Amino acid sequence: MGNTKVDLKQLEEFRDRVQKAADEEQQRAFMEACAKELAARLLAKVIKRTPVGDYSDSYDVEDDGQQKFLVMSEKQGGILRRGWTTHKAGSGAEGMETNNVMDFVDSLKINHFGDTYVIEVRNDVKYASYVEFGHRQTPGRYVPAIGKCLKKGWVPGQLMLTYSTNEIRKAAPGILEKKLTAWLNEVFA
Structure with a gap:
């Protein structure tokens, strides 16, 4: 029988890449x-x-002290939209001072609970839950903040977070599979 030479250099490189991928820090x-x-x-x-x-x-x-005047409101919409955040105070839509989305994504705060990674998405605007889930109101009541009388007894919720969460739950397996494939291709390339 003849002697067979085997070059284990590629196998050793493969082993090193696998060990690096299995590293706890890389996985985290x-x-x-x-x-x-x-x-x-x-x-x-x-x-x-x-x-x-x-x-x-x-x-x-x-009111100028002698007379009262009606003037066009200077209120601007968007307070609720700008209220979305992932931190206790500031971030979300207001935290996107940079136009680079990846800088914003990298700034998201992650909490660890065992093997669970949590990023809390919230809106601290005081009326956010009423817009999300709906609310009762008294028809005919004048509301100075909007300058109108209320017409309906119930305002249905917009369910903006509920619908968005459901969409992400459905899309998550595909998104994660693509990320995992890209990561494995990077590790084993």
Whole structure:
């Protein structure tokens, strides 16, 4: 029988790449990147769906001490839309001072609970839950903030977060599979 020579250099390189991929720090970084991407996609969807108030035909009362005047309101819509965040205070739509989406995604705060990675998406505007789920109101009541009388007894919710969350849940397996494939191709290339 003849002697057979085997070059194990490529096999050793492959082993080293596998060990590097199995490294806990690499796995954590991959999981965090997945969580950040899903949260960023959720924020993009919910911000786009959030209604913006129209105050173009509302008026404010100004008082100069002797007379009261009706003047066009200077209120602007979008407070609720700008209220979406992933931190206790600031980030979300207001935190996107940069035009680079990846800088924003990298800034998302992740909490770890065992093997679970959590990014909390929230809106701290005081009336956000009423717009999301709907609310009762008294028909005929005048509301100075909007300059109108209320017409309906129930205002249905917009469900902007609910719909967006459901869409992300359905899309998540495909998104994560693509990220995993890209990561494995990078590790084993």
